[in-house]
Amino acid sequence: MNKLLIVGTVAYDAIETPFGKTDKILGGAATYIGLSASHFNVKSAIVSVVGDDFSQEYLDLLSSRNIDISGIEIVKEGKTFFWSGLYHNDLNSRDTLDTQLNVLADFNPIVPEDFKDSDVIMLGNLHPNIQIGVLDQLTSKPKLVVLDTMNFWMDCALEELKQVLKRVDVLTINDEEARQLSGEYSLVKAAEIIHTMGPKFVVIKKGEHGALLFNNDQVFFAPALPLKEVFDPTGAGDTFAGGFSGYLAQQGNVSFNNMKNAIIHGSNLASFCVEKFGTQRMESLEKEEVNARLQQFKMLTQFDIELAQ
């Protein structure tokens, strides 16, 4: 079984949407990535940090999904990273109400010995220096390094971000961030520029408008599944990344054609994530539901056209 190493936040979130609000619930990029990737046959581990205020129940949840949590440091008398956000009526934009870095401020990631030779590395959104710190601990070259980031690091750690990008195979990024990083409005041109920064593959996430995969002249597009109700978008991008990297780790095949399938698996899993608050939907998600919705994705996108006469 191939190994997937996940690096990212494990956190408490407090979320408010037009449909309700939560107290502190389980959140964090690595959490969503891990839950999503657990739908594939991979041996996975999370490298992260929490405080000793973090609920054992949540750690048990991750373990129950066969995720190795020995790389999640628990800081004594530390407080877990906390994020609070308010979504606007259209759910496409949000305000951050509060960010408390807490134990994340001094996070020094330690990769478990058994995962230093992982096949796929999924670097969730974190300071680029932490992402570099993880890559430096690897003892063999992985098949694939996937990196997620955000505009915040472009604003305040651009040089470090550029350094880590040189060591990355796939960058996942949203459309606005792709424009900011490249200085190009056209996403086709933006991907071209980002290719020159290192990543051979660029995945541009457009939220409810789907995702694009670029590999030089090759392009693939997957829509988001049109849903009657979107309840809470938190974690959708990380769930996408978890499905993408989890599938690729399982298959051990990083061809462009296989990456198309990975994009579909990621989009499929993300379509569930938004149906309930936080990780709730992903915790209860069954294989049969995943497969049924994959069929929906086929119906949604596949056609059989003959060339015009």
Place this chain on the structure above:
Amino acid sequence: MNKLLIVGTVAYDAIETPFGKTDKILGGAATYIGLSASHFNVKSAIVSVVGDDFSQEYLDLLSSRNIDISGIEIVKEGKTFFWSGLYHNDLNSRDTLDTQLNVLADFNPIVPEDFKDSDVIMLGNLHPNIQIGVLDQLTSKPKLVVLDTMNFWMDCALEELKQVLKRVDVLTINDEEARQLSGEYSLVKAAEIIHTMGPKFVVIKKGEHGALLFNNDQVFFAPALPLKEVFDPTGAGDTFAGGFSGYLAQQGNVSFNNMKNAIIHGSNLASFCVEKFGTQRMESLEKEEVNARLQQFKMLTQFDIELAQ
């Protein structure tokens, strides 16, 4: 050969985009629909009205595409409908600078005798009463009636719009308009509501984010082709409608599966329209280019996935 009846404006446009500006050039919904539909084996006619200031050269262009123009009334001493618009930097929004209805104010559409038994009717964006006036002249029930409209008629002629919708098979509409017409934010719910107003098929156009086709529980999605340069979005929606209705008229098959192909053909043709100012790109478009780009659409969207183990 099946017959396609096109009703809509034939106009002068003046366009300004971040890349340049034009004087009065050929425009109008029926113009774009006709040029696009001429890529299929159909016998088509345009019903419209112009003033005697309208260039014979433009009429000849339409005729040269085998479009019957006997239904384009030329009003003596009348002035042709004129629209002028300014696109913003992202090309996703525009300001209307000037609208002069001119001869359109008293437009009384007359369907040529030979097209009163058309197979497909494509009603371009016009006052709903004009659209009804065309349907009333038909002598046999068409295979398919397609209607395009806009928010302006929802604001000032909603009851008339609801009357014509009862007689329509396919409504093409953009996302914001679908929300306005239905009162629902979710496009899935919006399509459900619009189904109850008459149209069995609802096509929701999302511009650069592609198009959705709804038929009760069936959904299909086609992306817009990611382009390096978008030069002028004018006419893209009408070009889409022309490809959609032209293909369906050619095939004479209005099944959901065939309508998927029609959506792809429409999206494909629209991807050319935006590459130059006005109708310029559509005037020079060759069959080989169309076919090559259809292959690109296949590469962009088709995948071969096995269900998760």
